Amino acid sequence: MVGPGGALAAAPRLLVLVFLCFLAGGARPSPATDALRRVSLRAAAGGLCQQLLLPQGYPCTEHTVQTDDGFLLSLQHIPHGKNGIADNAGSPVFLQHGLFQGGDTWFINSNEQSLGYILADNGFDVWIGNVRGTRWSKGHSTLSVHDKLFWEWSWQDLAEYDVLAMLSYVYTITQSKISYVGHSQGTIMGLAAFTMPEIVKMISSAALLCPISYLDHVSASFVLRAVAMHLDQMLVAMGIHQLNFRSDIGVQILDSLCDDEHLDCNDLLSSITVIRKGSFAKYDYGWWGNLRRYGHLHPPSFDLSSIPESLPIWMGYGGLDALADVTDVERTIKELRSTPELLYIGDYGHIDFIVSVKAKDDVYVDLMRFLRAQQGMHSSY
Secondary structure (H helix, E strand, C coil): CCCCCCCCCCCCCCEEECCCHHHHCCCCCCHHHHHHHHHHHHHCCCCHHHHHHHHHCCCCEEEEEECCCCEEEEEEEECCCCCCCHHHCCCEEEEECCCCCCHHHHHCCCCCCCHHHHHHHCCCEEEEECCCCCCCCCEECCCCCCCHHHHCCCHHHHHHHHHHHHHHHHHHHHCCCEEEEEECHHHHHHHHHCCCHHHHCCEEEEEEECCCCCCCCCCCHHHHHHHHCCHHHHHHHCCCCCCCCCCHHHHHHHHHHCCCCCCCCCCCCCCCEEECCCCCECCCCHHHHHHHHHCCCCCCECCHHHCCCCCCEEEEEECCCCCCCHHHHHHHHHHCCCCCEEEEECCCCCCHHHHCCCHHHHHHHHHHHHHHHHHCCCCCC
């Protein structure tokens, strides 16, 4: 988990929420939070390639992409694994992290257990995305991170600007369609982006870990309490646009959310999400704002049925996921025109698909099979 700051959306029905108990120091860290903390500390002093990948013996180059609204995004390129040959790379695979994470989320565990390393070592041309506001992408053509406007965006902007800019860059460099792999917010961004013809034309297949679009059945207690408190509106009213849980105000917010003896804040790393009641729709600017931007009182929905039936989709989801609830995932599946390949793991929660040391065998074997089948690669993993 990198980057304790982020954007807070002020519109009705939308809450962007992050919880990092281990950063605030108020909870006993779990093994997963310990792993994330170690990655964050290693990455604090420089770029992702320099800090994490090159020391591990992996080839890695840094790239910068500018979005149409001026944000400067960092991309990392791993053309092959430790023992690979530079001109023998397979088809490009683009990895998109979740909310308040960064590209290093794909390298949390060992070389043999992390999806990013596994893909590179198995012949894929790996590209790592980092959306605006993360540790790796805090640049802008005119704004600084201290400017209020730098943080005024929602996940819709990530789909319409960041995903478009990053995929267009990779597509131009590789001259090849791209396999998209996303986790959590990376899936809601992907699903929205795939409804846009200019983006989906660059995609050969999509693998979605803990897919999110509808969030009617979120059961994470921390998230539900924050929503009931109108935490998003309260923070914006206080003039807080970048929320840092290392700060005094951040600790006070955590204390107010976690003072209930029945609310366990020791195991809430997975309580990182966006919530939109009842619809998978664009940003809600209020009636007047919606009329000006969309010509309607309510924001238009992203039409999942507009995603081409020809786009192969794989989904992995868990029975213990308090964010990507099974009921909501099934609703998403029903609205797609295609029939996705599914991997259901009953005892997996939201973050297990990334940090579990068992994910290599439980998840990545099947994910690799899917990617290889779509790219016509020989399976050796």
